[in-house]
Amino acid sequence: MNQTNTKQGDSYHRPVMVEEVLSYFQETAGLLVDATYGGGGHASALLQSNPELRVLGIDRDLDAMSRVPVGHGDPRLHLVTANFGDLEKILAREAPNGDLAGALFDLGVSSHQLDVAGRGFSFHSPGPLDMRMGPDATQSADDIVNRWSPGDIATILRDYGEERFAGRIAEAIVKARPIGDTVELASVIANAVPAPARRRKHPARRSFQAIRIAVNGELAALRRGLDAALDALRPGGRAVVISYHSLEDRIVKRRFASGATECTCPPDMPVCGCGTVAELRLLTRGGQRPSPAEIENNPRARSAVLRAVEKVTI
Ligand SMILES: C[S@@+](CC[C@H](N)C(=O)[O-])C[C@H]1O[C@@H](n2cnc3c(N)ncnc32)[C@H](O)[C@@H]1O
Incomplete structure (x- = not known):
């Protein structure tokens, strides 16, 4: 069964930290790229809660894209089968004016991918040694x-x-x-x-x-995709990333921290010589975790860490 919104159709994938994600994009108007569309849970919640948003949904998994959940026929949702590692190219083609209002990455695999033994992601049930998220692997x-x-x-x-x-x-x-x-x-x-x-x-x-x-090639794709999304964000635009293990989270944390770094000159320098200007403002410090209630309801949320940034007007 398809995931049709956040309250029903949990069998494809139950989206994690939906309320938190919505809170960061409440005031956002314009194009948001959902780089990990999956079952469309976050995308549909965003479209339902904010009429000012348009969503470009990306997933490298043909299976995810073939399910066409809520939003099918919604002119505010456009789906593309691709690797978000190619986001720079995708945005140049799909959003050529470079005016990105938001970006969401909900990393890793969906429950559906884990549950279908034929994909070979699970060690609990016999499946082929595959693990490819999409045909581009x-x-x-x-x-x-x-x-x-x-x-x-x-x-x-x-x-x-x-x-x-x-x-x-x-x-x-x-x-x-x-x-x-x-x-x-x-x-x-x-x-x-x-x-x-x-x-x-x-x-x-x-x-x-x-x-x-x-x-x-998940970590390389994350580095490339995150760079492309942050570059394309307009001033005031926001990026939210949900990671599920420390390797992903470290990449996100470092990229956000480097983007938020102000002048690094010694404090006694009369004038800045390094030229470093922060392009990002951190909206989360230390990473945000799901509530205990969410973890109880959805054990797959337990390792989630959410980080969010806003592009600064320079
Ligand atoms: C945790 S699920 C996302 C679930 C989605 N937020 C929802 O609400 O249903 C992660 C999805 O990201 C996709 N994915 C992972 N890495 C990707 C990449 N490099 N490019 C595109 N999609 C990717 C996976 O195929 C999977 O469908």
Whole structure:
């Protein structure tokens, strides 16, 4: 079933921190890019709550785009299947006057993508070693798991999964080849991890995250997409990003902080020599978290961190 608004149709994806997102765009008029359209939950809530908004919805997943939820036929919603890493090009084509009023990134995968075993994102049910978010991804999980060298696998497990046992897991994966599906991969990983480390969260969680990030080039796309969105924002325009793990959040936090940096000259310099002028104003400090009630209702919200900025008039 399609997600048709924020109150019904939860089966595709229940949007996270909707009230908080709406609050940042209450006064926004003009074009907002929803770079991670997914089930359209945020987009439909934004369109319903603010008649002054038009939404350009982007998702690299054809499945998300083929569902055409609320807003279909709404002249204020325009959908594009693309990778937000190409946002600069997309905006040049879709919003050529460069007058962007808002940008929203709700990162990661949707519940739908996780729940459909055939996409290969989940370690709970057997699925192919795929994990591609969209057809633009140039490799699949199978390429990494069954073909990469142990050294390269260990590197992504460490860099993208912050996995302590990266080396052991990589060796175990290579030894168990060919690995046929996601559950087999999860079990190889679980057996490679020392017993005490298996107790808290699923021992394959970090490795699956790492492989997914590598397959989809997620961090590079985030850096490029965020730069393009912030460049295109008009003065007073706002960007909101919801991240679900520390690697994403670190990129967002640093990009926002660097954009909000004022003159860096020593305080005793009579005149500014560095020329640094803040282009952004931070609207959140330390990142905003979902309420305990939301986390109780929607456990997938528990790792969410929201950061928001406003483009400054220079
Ligand atoms: C957490 S879901 C977004 C859910 C959406 N906000 C809603 O309310 O239904 C993340 C979505 O972003 C998409 N996505 C992730 N990375 C992307 C990228 N680089 N370019 C375009 N879409 C991306 C995924 O395919 C997924 O559908």
